[in-house]
Amino acid sequence: xxxxxxxxxxxxxxxxxxxxxxxxxxxxxxxxxxxxxxxxxxxxxxxxxxxxxxxxxxxxxxxxxxxxxxxxxxxxxxxxxxxxxxxxxxxxxxxxxxxxxxxxxxxxxxxxxxxxxxxxxxxxxxxxxxxxxxxxxxxxxxxxxxxxxxxxxxxxxxxxxxxxxxxxxxxxxxxxxxxxxxxxxxxxxxxxxxxxxxxxxxxxxxxxxxxxxxxxxxxxxxxxxxxxxxxxxxxxxxxxxxxxxxxxxxxxxxxxxxxxxxxxxxxxxxxxxxxxxxxxxxxxxxxxxxxxxxxxxxxxxxxxxxxx
Amino acid sequence: xxxxxxxxxxxxxxxxxxxxxxxxxxxxxxxxxxxxxxxxxxxxxxxxxxxxxxxxxxxxxxxxxxxxxxxxxxxxxxxxxxxxxxxxxxxxxxxxxxxxxxxxxxxxxxxxxxxxxxxxxxxxxxxxxxxxxxxxxxxxxxxxxxxxxxxxxxxxxxxxxxxxxxxxxxxxxxxxxxxxxxxxxxxxxxxxxxxxxxxxxxxxxxxxxxxxxxxxxxxxxxxxxxxxxxxxxxxxxxxxxxxxxxxxxxxx
Ligand SMILES: Cc1cc2nc3c(=O)[nH]c(=O)nc-3n(C[C@H](O)[C@H](O)[C@H](O)COP(=O)(O)OP(=O)(O)OC[C@H]3O[C@@H](n4cnc5c(N)ncnc54)[C@H](O)[C@@H]3O)c2cc1C
Ligand SMILES: Nc1ncnc2c1ncn2[C@@H]1O[C@H](COP(=O)(O)O)[C@@H](O)[C@H]1O
Numbered sequence: 001x002x003x004x005x006x007x008x009x010x011x012x013x014x015x016x017x018x019x020x021x022x023x024x025x026x027x028x029x030x031x032x033x034x035x036x037x038x039x040x041x042x043x044x045x046x047x048x049x050x051x052x053x054x055x056x057x058x059x060x061x062x063x064x065x066x067x068x069x070x071x072x073x074x075x076x077x078x079x080x081x082x083x084x085x086x087x088x089x090x091x092x093x094x095x096x097x098x099x100x101x102x103x104x105x106x107x108x109x110x111x112x113x114x115x116x117x118x119x120x121x122x123x124x125x126x127x128x129x130x131x132x133x134x135x136x137x138x139x140x141x142x143x144x145x146x147x148x149x150x151x152x153x154x155x156x157x158x159x160x161x162x163x164x165x166x167x168x169x170x171x172x173x174x175x176x177x178x179x180x181x182x183x184x185x186x187x188x189x190x191x192x193x194x195x196x197x198x199x200x201x202x203x204x205x206x207x208x209x210x211x212x213x214x215x216x217x218x219x220x221x222x223x224x225x226x227x228x229x230x231x232x233x234x235x236x237x238x239x240x241x242x243x244x245x246x247x248x249x250x251x252x253x254x255x256x257x258x259x260x261x262x263x264x265x266x267x268x269x270x271x272x273x274x275x276x277x278x279x280x281x282x283x284x285x286x287x288x289x290x291x292x293x294x295x296x297x298x299x300x301x302x303x304x305x306x307x308x
Numbered sequence: 309x310x311x312x313x314x315x316x317x318x319x320x321x322x323x324x325x326x327x328x329x330x331x332x333x334x335x336x337x338x339x340x341x342x343x344x345x346x347x348x349x350x351x352x353x354x355x356x357x358x359x360x361x362x363x364x365x366x367x368x369x370x371x372x373x374x375x376x377x378x379x380x381x382x383x384x385x386x387x388x389x390x391x392x393x394x395x396x397x398x399x400x401x402x403x404x405x406x407x408x409x410x411x412x413x414x415x416x417x418x419x420x421x422x423x424x425x426x427x428x429x430x431x432x433x434x435x436x437x438x439x440x441x442x443x444x445x446x447x448x449x450x451x452x453x454x455x456x457x458x459x460x461x462x463x464x465x466x467x468x469x470x471x472x473x474x475x476x477x478x479x480x481x482x483x484x485x486x487x488x489x490x491x492x493x494x495x496x497x498x499x500x501x502x503x504x505x506x507x508x509x510x511x512x513x514x515x516x517x518x519x520x521x522x523x524x525x526x527x528x529x530x531x532x533x534x535x536x537x538x539x540x541x542x543x544x545x546x547x548x549x550x551x552x553x554x555x556x557x558x559x560x
Contacts, residue, residue, distance in 0.1 A: 010469055066474070069437065069447055092467040096449050099402070099434035103441035108403045108522035111432060125531070126430050127325045131334050134526040172446045176462060176473040189468075192557055217554065229487065235452070235466045241431065242486060244468075249557055250550075260324055267531060271553065273546075279539065288537035291546045298543055305547035 002030045002054065004079060006072070006088040006097070007047055008148075009037060014046050016190030017089040017148035024151040025087050026052035027116050032083070033057070033160075036075055038065035048160040056160055061167035069096040070172040076101050078168060083141065084119070090145040090245070091189070102143045109143035110135055114150040114268075128241040128264035149189060149247035149268050181234040185211070188220040188237065194248045194269075196222035196239055199230055200255025200277075200295060207232040209299045210254060216306050222246065224262050240265035255295045258283025275299070309456070309478070310365045311354045312418035313388065314409055315347035317372050317379045318429040331527040343379040346424025348386075348491040349484040353454055354422050355387035356489060362456045363420075365389050369412050371405055373397050377507060384502035385494035391507035394515060402430075404519040406438035411515045413443060418479065420461070425450050425483040436483035446476040452487040 003025045008017045018033075025031050032055045033047050040060045047056045057079070064071055076097065080086060086101070088094030090112050102109040114132075115123035121136045122144065188194065195217060197210035207227065214221045223233035225240060239246055241261040247268025254275040256262060263282070266272065274287035275295055284290045291298060319325055320340040328335055343351075357363040366388040370376040373395065380391035394408055413421060426433035440447035448463035452471065455462045460477045466485050494502070512519065540546050 066472070068474075069440075069449070073441065092450065092465075095433050096437060096447070099432075099437035100441035100447065102434070103403065103406055103438035106403075108401055109434065110523065111434065121526070126528070127319070127334060128428065128431065129531055130325050131327050132529045132531055134529070135523045136526055137523050139522055172476070173448070174475040176475055179471040179473075181470040193554070217550070225486070234470060235487065236468055236470050241428070242426070250553055252550075261321070272534070272537075273550070275546075284539075285536065286534045289540050289546070289549055290537065291540050291543065298546075301543040302547055302550075305543060306550065 001084045002032055003028050003085040003087060004076070004083040005031050005033050006076065006094065007033050007035045007043070008089045008091050008093065009035065009043050012041050012043065014043055015091070016153070016187050017091060018047070019050050019153035020148040020151040020190070021087060021089045021146050022050045022052050023154035024116060024146050025085065026154065028085050028119055030054040034059070034075065034079065036064050036072055037067060038062050044162045048162050049156045049158050051155040051158045053158055053160040056162040058162060058164045059167050060164070063167055063169060063171050066171060066173070066175045067093055068171050068173050069100050071169040072097045073100045073104060074169040077104050080105060080141070085142045085144065087144045087146060090147045094145045098143055098145050105141065105143070107139055107141055107143050108137070109145070110137065111145040113144050113146045125264070125267070128260050129267045130260065147245055149245050181236050183221070185214055186218070186220045188222060188239070188244050188246060191220035191246065191248050193217050193219035193250045194222050194239070194246050195219045195252045195254065196224065196256055197227055197233070197254050198224040198256035199226035201227065201232055204232045213299055213303055216303055219252070224256055253283050254299060256283050257281050258286065309357070309363045309419040310417070311357065311363050311367070312413060312416055312421045313347070313350050313354050313366060313368045313383065314421065314423045314435065315351065315368055315370050315379050315383055316344045316424070316427045317341055317370060317376045318344045318427055321345050321428050327528055327530045331529060333525070333528050341375070341378070343382050344424050344427045346426055346428070346484055346486065349486060349488045350422040350424050351383045351386050351388060352489045352491040353484055357456065358387060367392065367416055367418065369394065369409065371396065371400055371408055371512070374509065377509065380507060381502050382494065384505045384507065385499045386492055390505060393507070393509045394512050395509050396512040396519070398519060399521065400519050401521050401523065402432045402434035403438060403522065404517055405435050406442055407517045408512070408515055409435070409439050410442045411517060413439070420478060421481050423481070423483045425485050436481050440481040445479050445481050447481045448474060448476055449483045450485045451482050452485050454482060454488070
């Protein structure tokens with residue numbers, strides 16, 4: 001009995017999430033890793049190197065170029081039978097696919113798992129992280145999405161066998177366009193340091209201060225929903241209940257009030273640092289350390305001091 | 309085109325919930341309840357399609373206690389035409405919700421089902437995808453734009469690396485993200501008019517769906533508390549603290 005994990009990849013590379021999901025899944029049994037997509041290049045070999053992987057299954061087809069939920073669900077459904085756990089990252093693709101697959105298999109999934117307490121017992125946050133629910137399942141098979149940020153990555157150095165399998169599915173939806181945020185900052189979901197900005201920046205041009213500070217610290221850039229809605233930052237930088245969940249060692253929130261929907265995304269942060277003119281802002285209240293003042297004065301000075 | 313919109317009654321998103329001391333769940337007595345925010349965006353999208361002459365009828369459905377009529381009335385006041393509450397006081401898991409919605413789809417035969425991307429109580433983010441799976445329909449989740457093009461839809465989705473635009477044929481399932489639109493606040497005359505619109509309340513038993521939970525909620529606990537930290541005196545102190553933290557990370 002083993003575990004089937006859907007590999008998370010983008011632009012010809014595994015994302016940082018995959019090794020973390022494999023590490024989590026390894027607690028449940030030996031892992032078969034399914035790599036699905038188009039023009040996969042070096043990804044299967046990267047996947048085979050992750051410790052805990054017993055086999056890599058590869059389906060490489062132009063039909064899978066967009067990784068549509070319909071196609072990926074079908075691939076997993078065809079392979080589901082022997083596995084007692086089927087797991088994906090709680091990423092856009094995992095969230096899209098696992099519930100659809102669950103309905104197909106008449107199973108109730110457990111999603112956004114942050115702790116594995118046993119083969120059938122899991123912890124997941126509810127109410128924007130204001131409560132943690134422990135659920136158990138008596139179903140024959142468990143379908144899960146796991147929050148990558150809650151687990152450490154598995155080591156590399158493995159050389160699992162790779163099996164190339166024929167594609168059996170067709171894309172149902174058609175891709176019209178992709179709008180990709182071009183940025184050379186680290187992956188937000190798995191970054192060690194994150195610098196986030198809020199609506200206080202007032203414009204896209206001023207929001208560049210966040211990016212400048214992040215570059216000095218080698219950090220990923222995050223944003224509040226308000227900053228994204230205002231057009232200061234792209235949607236994939238949003239941190240929170242409906243954005244990305246981050247768990248960096250350092251989280252620096254600048255001009256961020258700390259609304260409960262934003263805090264939902266940073267509960268796993270080890271240290272929180274706030275820069276805000278309001279000493280009563282919720283983020284200042286929970287920060288490990290805070291500086292109270294005007295960000296337009298503080299941030300340029302901080303960048304200069306860090307460069308020294 | 310006929311549209312079905314699913315809306316859920318949840319603890320208002322602005323309420324900071326408290327976990328019950330016995331760990332049996334969160335306190336929902338005497339707490340403000342309202343329509344799940346994402347569902348509001350779904351209703352708004354349907355109403356805009358109707359206003360553009362692209363939808364002829366909007367049916368709204370909610371599964372939950374009798375008071376769910378409140379959120380259906382809100383949707384009717386926003387511009388939906390007809391409402392249905394599937395009444396139950398039991399906890400209904402997302403899989404059972406999807407099966408109930410499938411029964412409604414079978415009866416109503418909509419061309420499009422709009423849902424919120426997630427309900428802010430359980431934060432599941434399941435039902436749209438599950439309903440699509442049960443019906444074998446295409447799905448476009450996390451939508452930030454919907455356009456009717458020919459006999460189908462172009463939908464822009466928010467994904468991990470930015471956005472993608474996809475085309476899908478009807479019938480289809482679309483789940484709404486917050487940037488899809490700005491939901492209207494229904495003016496008083498619309499609220500009054502909503503009371504005249506048809507709203508059926510039917511017991512869950514009529515639908516023949518087994519709602520026995522598959523999962524057991526063993527306990528609900530508050531998240532770990534963060535201990536309050538300190539306010540630093542100057543930018544220099546902040547820079548020094550950050551440098552020390554980064555050095556520590558690099559040492560690992
Ligand atoms: C269903 C739902 C889901 C949501 N999901 C998310 C989510 O995923 N992520 C998210 O972030 N939000 C989310 N929100 C929105 C959330 O409720 C808040 O509205 C949002 O986080 C506020 O963003 P902000 O901190 O940038 O703005 P504000 O709350 O307006 O805070 C601005 C802060 O900047 C400070 N400030 C202003 N000027 C200066 C200055 N010159 N120098 C220093 N400080 C200054 C102010 O003191 C204030 O604390 C969601 C809301 C809903 C209803
Ligand atoms: N009890 C319910 N009644 C009606 N619609 C629901 C119900 N539960 C969930 N939904 C719909 O499914 C969406 C996603 O919810 P969930 O999968 O529970 O996070 C919601 O935004 C609603 O549109």
